[in-house]
Amino acid sequence: MNLIGVVFLGLAVPSIFVNAATKDWWETASIYQIYPRSFKDSNGDGIGDLKGITEMLPYLKEIGVDVTWLSPIFKSPMADFGYDISDFFDIQPEYGTLQDFDNLIARAKEVGVKVLLDLVPNHSSDENEWFIKSLNKEQGYESFYVWHPGYPDPKNSTNRLPPSNWISEFRFSAWTWREERQEFYLHQFLYKQPDFNYRNPAVVQQMKDIMTFWLKRGIDGFRIDAVPHLFEVEPDRDGVYPDEPLSGETDDPNSYNYLKHIYTFDQPETIDMVYQWRQVVDDFQKQNGGDTRILLTEAYSPLNVLMQYYGNATMNGSHIPFNFHLITELNETSKAPDFERVINEWMNAMPAGRTANWVLGNHDQRRVASRYGVEKIDLLNMLLMILPGVAVNYNGEEIGMTDVWISWNDTVDPEACNTDPEHYEAVSRDVARTPFQWDDGTDAGFSTGSHTWLPIGLNYKQVNVETERKYVRSYLNTYKRAKELRHNTKTFQDGDFKMVAINENVFGIERSLQNQDTFVMVANVGSRLERVNLGSLENSLDVMEVVLSSDKSPRRIGDVIRASEFILLPNEALYLRPKA
Numbered sequence: 001m002n003l004i005g006v007v008f009l010g011l012a013v014p015s016i017f018v019n020a021a022t023k024d025w026w027e028t029a030s031i032y033q034i035y036p037r038s039f040k041d042s043n044g045d046g047i048g049d050l051k052g053i054t055e056m057l058p059y060l061k062e063i064g065v066d067v068t069w070l071s072p073i074f075k076s077p078m079a080d081f082g083y084d085i086s087d088f089f090d091i092q093p094e095y096g097t098l099q100d101f102d103n104l105i106a107r108a109k110e111v112g113v114k115v116l117l118d119l120v121p122n123h124s125s126d127e128n129e130w131f132i133k134s135l136n137k138e139q140g141y142e143s144f145y146v147w148h149p150g151y152p153d154p155k156n157s158t159n160r161l162p163p164s165n166w167i168s169e170f171r172f173s174a175w176t177w178r179e180e181r182q183e184f185y186l187h188q189f190l191y192k193q194p195d196f197n198y199r200n201p202a203v204v205q206q207m208k209d210i211m212t213f214w215l216k217r218g219i220d221g222f223r224i225d226a227v228p229h230l231f232e233v234e235p236d237r238d239g240v241y242p243d244e245p246l247s248g249e250t251d252d253p254n255s256y257n258y259l260k261h262i263y264t265f266d267q268p269e270t271i272d273m274v275y276q277w278r279q280v281v282d283d284f285q286k287q288n289g290g291d292t293r294i295l296l297t298e299a300y301s302p303l304n305v306l307m308q309y310y311g312n313a314t315m316n317g318s319h320i321p322f323n324f325h326l327i328t329e330l331n332e333t334s335k336a337p338d339f340e341r342v343i344n345e346w347m348n349a350m351p352a353g354r355t356a357n358w359v360l361g362n363h364d365q366r367r368v369a370s371r372y373g374v375e376k377i378d379l380l381n382m383l384l385m386i387l388p389g390v391a392v393n394y395n396g397e398e399i400g401m402t403d404v405w406i407s408w409n410d411t412v413d414p415e416a417c418n419t420d421p422e423h424y425e426a427v428s429r430d431v432a433r434t435p436f437q438w439d440d441g442t443d444a445g446f447s448t449g450s451h452t453w454l455p456i457g458l459n460y461k462q463v464n465v466e467t468e469r470k471y472v473r474s475y476l477n478t479y480k481r482a483k484e485l486r487h488n489t490k491t492f493q494d495g496d497f498k499m500v501a502i503n504e505n506v507f508g509i510e511r512s513l514q515n516q517d518t519f520v521m522v523a524n525v526g527s528r529l530e531r532v533n534l535g536s537l538e539n540s541l542d543v544m545e546v547v548l549s550s551d552k553s554p555r556r557i558g559d560v561i562r563a564s565e566f567i568l569l570p571n572e573a574l575y576l577r578p579k580a
């Protein structure tokens with residue numbers, strides 16, 4: 001061996017070693033959102049619960065989930081299905097007890113799945129004792145929420161006008177009058193969800209205490225809800241809140257989109273709050289040991305704002321500022337250059353040393369199979385698994401569940417109920433919240449009861465876990481196989497990333513790592529046959545072997561293609577590697 005060889009070897013070994021040592025568990029994690037009300041009902045009341053989740057934890061392991069986040073399970077009048085919390089320290093009785101929760105955590109540790117809880121810091125329920133105390137101006141709680149007397153109505157002496165023109169996300173004024181206190185309170189969501197006053201240090205401390213309480217019960221971190229809504233602009237010296245300007249987007253004065261939310265959304269103080277919460281989880285780990293506890297933050301904000309969530313030179317922030325661009329920027333009409341642009345945009349915007357993440361769906365969005373079309377289910381799951389960083393799925397995506405049509409009578413989502421029978425379908429989130437489809441039996445195996453809280457999807461006889469386990473090329477098995485590659489292949493975890501639009505309809509992704517197999521994903525998002533040449537991806541060799549193929553592909557694992565010329569069918573997606 002010559003000297004150069006020795007030098008290279010000497011450099012290469014430590015760099016691989018360092019790389020392996022610096023990737024923390026969460027940096028390549030697969031995250032799976034469970035909507036507890038719809039996952040598994042253990043007692044036949046038609047509502048999912050904690051015992052149901054506990055029973056199904058081995059399933060999460062089966063499909064390669066590292067960590068699950070549970071939508072809120074705290075005590076709540078359920079005006080917004082748990083996003084209106086009346087007691088942050090207890091479990092909603094329909095879902096179980098604190099004991100059931102502890103059992104869930106214990107079982108999750110046995111199975112090897114981590115658990116995150118959904119922190120809803122922006123607001124509580126109006127039935128929360130803190131709100132009642134604030135309403136009565138009890139000492140220490142006077143300014144726990146945002147109160148204002150509003151203004152006399154010149155046209156009607158018994159009426160008061162709200163402090164500003166602000167509108168709730170769920171329509172109508174964001175201010176509601178309370179006779180008891182002779183003041184309005186602010187609610188950026190339902191009137192049942194009064195906003196906390198984050199300019200009050202007692203509120204900030206209260207939220208940190210909530211976090212510590214659940215960390216002590218053994219959870220691995222939090223998904224934090226509706227972060228951009230935390231702060232509103234401060235009133236001026238005369239106590240006046242400024243009106244928001246009209247957006248010009250709609251004529252409907254009760255619609256949230258009627259205004260430009262320059263005073264109630266993405267206020268600069270929000271970023272610092274996220275950094276403070278990071279400190280809470282970091283401190284907890286320092287004091288108690290164990291794996292890193294993580295923060296996921298929900299914000300539908302512009303890219304430059306999202307990047308600040310990660311942290312700055314002196315402070316760390318959210319481990320995972322949710323990247324919703326696969327939801328908000330792409331859909332069934334998107335072309336290959338759109339995919340390339342949207343995905344590379346995030347990669348290029350990320351500050352050095354941070355971890356990418358990709359969210360395919362959640363409880364507030366139509367299902368991915370309905371947004372992109374059922375023929376792209378495999379393609380999108382394969383895309384998610386080969387992208388670098390953290391992959392986030394919503395329960396049901398792995399089996400290809402679709403939106404379920406819900407009649408006006410069956411509609412329960414408050415965002416939809418605040419509209420009318422003509423308009424509810426445009427905003428209803430019920431369609432993606434129907435019970436999980438476990439098998440082809442009664443209530444799709446979700447429940448044994450005679451009634452479920454939302455109807456079961458009509459396609460449950462075909463689209464369910466038990467049936468899909470039996471077919472090699474089911475959505476579920478393709479998902480599992482993609483997950484296995486992601487988990488067990490160093491290139492998927494640490495490899496460099498390159499994405500190109502090969503033409504209008506075909507994109508290619510290459511993951512490569514020194515001394516390891518290169519993997520390529522190629523996909524046709526268009527509706528006709530495409531003749532493909534992978535030449536624009538540097539490391540592809542000419543003869544490649546199929547490692548995984550979507551349901552729309554005639555190719556099987558082990559089939560060989562010539563990278564310089566092959567045909568892709570519409571919606572066909574392949575994982576390839578150089579043929580040994």
Ligand SMILES: *[C@@H]1O[C@H](CO)[C@@H](O)[C@H](O)[C@H]1NC(C)=O
Pocket residue numbers: 156157158159160
């Ligand atoms: C004046 O305001 C009160 C309280 O909002 C309302 O009940 C009443 O109907 C109003 N009167 C008129 C004439 O609009």
Ligand SMILES: *[C@@H]1O[C@H](CO)[C@@H](O)[C@H](O)[C@H]1NC(C)=O
Pocket residue numbers: 271272275312313314315
């Ligand atoms: C990082 O953020 C913190 C909290 O907002 C701020 O105090 C600090 O000045 C920032 N540091 C840099 C280098 O921007």
Ligand SMILES: *[C@@H]1O[C@H](CO)[C@@H](O)[C@H](O)[C@H]1NC(C)=O
Pocket residue numbers: 312313314315316
């Ligand atoms: C941020 O977190 C990383 C990973 O835990 C750590 O290495 C780094 O020192 C932290 N940075 C700051 C500014 O605290």
Ligand SMILES: *[C@@H]1O[C@H](CO)[C@@H](O)[C@H](O)[C@H]1NC(C)=O
Pocket residue numbers: 329330331332333334335338339
């Ligand atoms: C679908 O995505 C494309 C770009 O990817 C965009 O131009 C178009 O407006 C989107 N359509 C909808 C209905 O969101």
Ligand SMILES: *[C@@H]1O[C@H](CO)[C@@H](O)[C@H](O)[C@H]1NC(C)=O
Pocket residue numbers: 407409
């Ligand atoms: C909806 O409910 C109303 C009142 O219960 C009933 O009269 C009506 O027939 C129902 N409509 C449908 C489509 O089920």
Ligand SMILES: CC(=O)N[C@H]1CO[C@H](CO)[C@@H](O)[C@@H]1O
Pocket residue numbers: 080083084120189193225226364
């Ligand atoms: C996008 C969004 O608004 N997500 C959640 C934000 O908080 C509200 C109220 O808590 C929830 O209803 C949403 O699901």
Ligand SMILES: [Ca+2]
Pocket residue numbers: 041042043044045046047048049094
């Ligand atoms: Ca139940």
Ligand SMILES: [Ca+2]
Pocket residue numbers: 122188195196229230231232
């Ligand atoms: Ca707020």
